[in-house]
Amino acid sequence: xxxxxxxxxxxxxxxxxxxxxxxxxxxxxxxxxxxxxxxxxxxxxxxxxxxxxxxxxxxxxxxxxxxxxxxxxxxxxxxxxxxxxxxxxxxxxxxxxxxxxxxxxxxxxxxxxxxxxxxxxxxxxxxxxxxxxxxxxxxxxxxxxxxxxxxxxxxxxxxxxxxxxxxxxxxxxxxxxxxxxxxxxxxxxxxxxxxxxxxxxxxxxxxxxxxxxxxxxxxxxxxxxxxxxxxxxxxxxxxxxxxxxxxxxxxxxxxxxxxxxxxxxxxxxxxxxxxxxxxxxxxxxxxxxxxxxxxxxxxxxxxxxxxxxxxxxxxxxxxxxxxxxxxxxxxxxxxxxxxxxxxxxxxxxxxxxxxxxxxxxxxxxxxxxxxxxxxxxxxxxxxxxxxxxxxxxxxxxxxxxxxxxxxxxxxxxxxxxxxxxxxx
Amino acid sequence: xxxxxxxxxxxxxxxxxxxxxxxxxxxxxxxxxxxxxxxxxxxxxxxxxxxxxxxxxxxxxxxxxxxxxxxxxxxxxxxxxxxxxxxxxxxxxxxxxxxxxxxxxxxxxxxxxxxxxxxxxxxxxxxxxxxxxxxxxxxxxxxxxxxxxxxxxxxxxxxxxxxxxxxxxxxxxxxxxxxxxxxxxxxxxxxxxxxxxxxxxxxxxxxxxxxxxxxxxxxxxxxxxxxxxxxxxxxxxxxxxxxxxxxxxxxxxxxxxxxxxxxxxxxxxxxxxxxxxxxxxxxxxxxxxxxxxxxxxxxxxxxxxxxxxxxxxxxxxxxxxxxxxxxxxxxxxxxxxxxxxxxxxxxxxxxxxxxxxxxxxxxxxxxxxxxxxxxxxxxxxxxxxxxxxxxxxxxxxxxxxxxxxxxxxxxxxxxxxxxxxxxx
Numbered sequence: 001x002x003x004x005x006x007x008x009x010x011x012x013x014x015x016x017x018x019x020x021x022x023x024x025x026x027x028x029x030x031x032x033x034x035x036x037x038x039x040x041x042x043x044x045x046x047x048x049x050x051x052x053x054x055x056x057x058x059x060x061x062x063x064x065x066x067x068x069x070x071x072x073x074x075x076x077x078x079x080x081x082x083x084x085x086x087x088x089x090x091x092x093x094x095x096x097x098x099x100x101x102x103x104x105x106x107x108x109x110x111x112x113x114x115x116x117x118x119x120x121x122x123x124x125x126x127x128x129x130x131x132x133x134x135x136x137x138x139x140x141x142x143x144x145x146x147x148x149x150x151x152x153x154x155x156x157x158x159x160x161x162x163x164x165x166x167x168x169x170x171x172x173x174x175x176x177x178x179x180x181x182x183x184x185x186x187x188x189x190x191x192x193x194x195x196x197x198x199x200x201x202x203x204x205x206x207x208x209x210x211x212x213x214x215x216x217x218x219x220x221x222x223x224x225x226x227x228x229x230x231x232x233x234x235x236x237x238x239x240x241x242x243x244x245x246x247x248x249x250x251x252x253x254x255x256x257x258x259x260x261x262x263x264x265x266x267x268x269x270x271x272x273x274x275x276x277x278x279x280x281x282x283x284x285x286x287x288x289x290x291x292x293x294x295x296x297x298x299x300x301x302x303x304x305x306x307x308x309x310x311x312x313x314x315x316x317x318x319x320x321x322x323x324x325x326x327x328x329x330x331x332x333x334x335x336x337x338x339x340x341x342x343x344x345x346x347x348x349x350x351x352x353x354x355x356x357x358x359x360x361x362x363x364x365x366x367x368x369x370x371x372x373x374x375x376x377x378x379x380x381x382x383x384x385x386x387x388x389x390x391x392x393x394x395x396x397x398x399x400x401x402x403x404x405x406x407x408x409x410x411x412x413x414x415x416x417x418x419x420x421x422x423x424x
Numbered sequence: 425x426x427x428x429x430x431x432x433x434x435x436x437x438x439x440x441x442x443x444x445x446x447x448x449x450x451x452x453x454x455x456x457x458x459x460x461x462x463x464x465x466x467x468x469x470x471x472x473x474x475x476x477x478x479x480x481x482x483x484x485x486x487x488x489x490x491x492x493x494x495x496x497x498x499x500x501x502x503x504x505x506x507x508x509x510x511x512x513x514x515x516x517x518x519x520x521x522x523x524x525x526x527x528x529x530x531x532x533x534x535x536x537x538x539x540x541x542x543x544x545x546x547x548x549x550x551x552x553x554x555x556x557x558x559x560x561x562x563x564x565x566x567x568x569x570x571x572x573x574x575x576x577x578x579x580x581x582x583x584x585x586x587x588x589x590x591x592x593x594x595x596x597x598x599x600x601x602x603x604x605x606x607x608x609x610x611x612x613x614x615x616x617x618x619x620x621x622x623x624x625x626x627x628x629x630x631x632x633x634x635x636x637x638x639x640x641x642x643x644x645x646x647x648x649x650x651x652x653x654x655x656x657x658x659x660x661x662x663x664x665x666x667x668x669x670x671x672x673x674x675x676x677x678x679x680x681x682x683x684x685x686x687x688x689x690x691x692x693x694x695x696x697x698x699x700x701x702x703x704x705x706x707x708x709x710x711x712x713x714x715x716x717x718x719x720x721x722x723x724x725x726x727x728x729x730x731x732x733x734x735x736x737x738x739x740x741x742x743x744x745x746x747x748x749x750x751x752x753x754x755x756x757x758x759x760x761x762x763x764x765x766x767x768x769x770x771x772x773x774x775x776x777x778x779x780x781x782x783x784x785x786x787x788x789x790x791x792x793x794x795x796x797x798x799x800x801x802x803x804x805x806x807x808x809x810x811x812x813x814x815x816x817x818x819x820x821x822x823x824x825x826x827x828x829x830x831x832x833x834x835x836x837x838x839x840x841x842x843x844x845x846x847x848x
Contacts, residue, residue: 039648040652055642056637091640092629092631092640092641093639094639110629110742112639166822167822175651175652175656176649176821176848177822178652179645179649182648183818185637204516205534210609212609213609214518215517216481216517216518217516218480219609221604221607223606224599224602225600225602226599227602228464228600228602232599318533318534347847349847350775351775352775353770382769390582393583394478394584395583398590402770423773
């Protein structure tokens, strides 16, 4: 994009994202029915209401004696309530016995309350019973403490009521959510399919990772970084292969990829003029085409973004460190939206750590700087050592534990300044 | 474990972990060779040194002209250096041309430096060339800025030198690490197998998740929570099934599970006396047997821990909320060690968020309280609302966004107090 004087104009990260989201109302990803074993981390495509009560009967939450609470009113250590043992509640079965006035039944945690009982006295508050095994020494117990109605009992439907909305559409399933679904008997659910993100590697010097190199060749590095980042963000990375930097070749594979993909990434394209070619291809394929060409971010300035047929296409810089930064800033927010994940600031957050910057780091105003840092413990403090190598070196990312961002209008970070490190 | 007066003694979380780690030097998990596609998140079982240089040749990091830097010394806008175009460097090929004094060659980002060249002048600092396409308008260029030796060049071996230690044993592979390995041509590596963690569900009232319930029965909830937590922590959860609360039955399946597993979990066991039975089984199977029986933590107090044949066995309380807390506190630290993950405070950290407590929460001294909280945004602030339901309710975990810990010697948290929330 050029300004009125024909100069290339870069946009801010904020503006770039705004342009993408304004021009793209992502098509809904189709849903798919999956079994309970595959629940974890998938995103619900429908609200889930409970088909039944959980639990379906009143259960004891302690080991003790099921009682009619009114039989224990006023009980105290000096003045126990005496109750006859009516029997024992067997686990997993409906009790055949009934609690009549003046009686109690042995019950374990999770046992079903018998008719006539409305509370459970803990074994610790009963005399003449072995506190460890609930074995009885007599046919009568002494209750030393009153039980309120409902005490030590989970009522039928107290955890979940039939019809309750348990989990909302757009929720990502955590271990406890899968457990809750198992509890109410739901073993199949509808989730969103993982959005396909196509990775197109370009460059006449690029060869597959398994190749022996001839002079002038390098192996395809960036598609491995991208595939991992895409999978971590909930997408389905599909490597389309390595393609020559020619208009017809790239245009063809971009158009083909657009058919099945939710997002298309063009990585590399380092030969002269290729950056413009990528922008031209996005423009030529459809509307609105290229939305920005260059972003005020470092590393990652040559980033290209566009939309065709409601699908985002990104042209990524070739430098490895730029790949990570551009992914986190531009692609991940779009991808997350496409996964169907509901807006929630507290879910899927990246781990962070607070540290002190170990060295002065300069930055230019009007540019967002993403500094790779390695963390170091000094006593109880954590210090962040900036890794200042060229962004073309993959090892700068390997040595880093995370990234510190210097915002657009900040001129740098001083030694000792407190920073938030977004951990890899 | 009982003290000298025969009372049951609970231990602190710290002490419980100390007992486990003191009595267990985990056997090394076997390693397995995997292909590059499965790298992500696996843990290296060997150091990785590079078999070659990366890159294998000096590469340009910009679009411009490869030059002999001494030809540009003193160049300035008013006083350019004039250089003849010797030709163009093709991507992915060894240049056949050579840079002689007074000449330059067109080169793109990633191109191989020709003989005689030791620097690259950016296209932006060259006249008589189209800055966007590097097309030339003449056979001569004017260089407006001097290039230092090595400027805009990545030297052969600058990213990685042959023999360099790239990644250490015990490192968990992130996307950028897979990329670096691809770059140096490593497409197969040795990683630790995921430790098998057996889950034994016990209780006569427990039926599989897919079952229709009879009165008194509940579905197996906890094994789903545990399986998800184990997988997230890098383990391989194996559900052994649901077993009756009988000594011979449980002992048999524990012994069988110990054969293949690195950790054995006994979940549930809610009938009266079962907790003691679990401790007895661990003691009867081998040495040192049960190490603690009860921990000063809420929820999770009835937690049992032991070691047999150098393998940890845990008896877990039946309440769903206790499962999550006990897993995070006792099982996860042991499991992480068994995965082979090296000690690094900054890797595999859970996401956290700082919030203000929305209500007073009381706690007893001498007990570590794990409070489930739901987060709420109020303007720019985040508030943590404690979820105070019974720990037997799975929905208290479903409603929660994370957990706030009240340490052993703290008597509670006041409304408005700043807390750190460990997010699920």
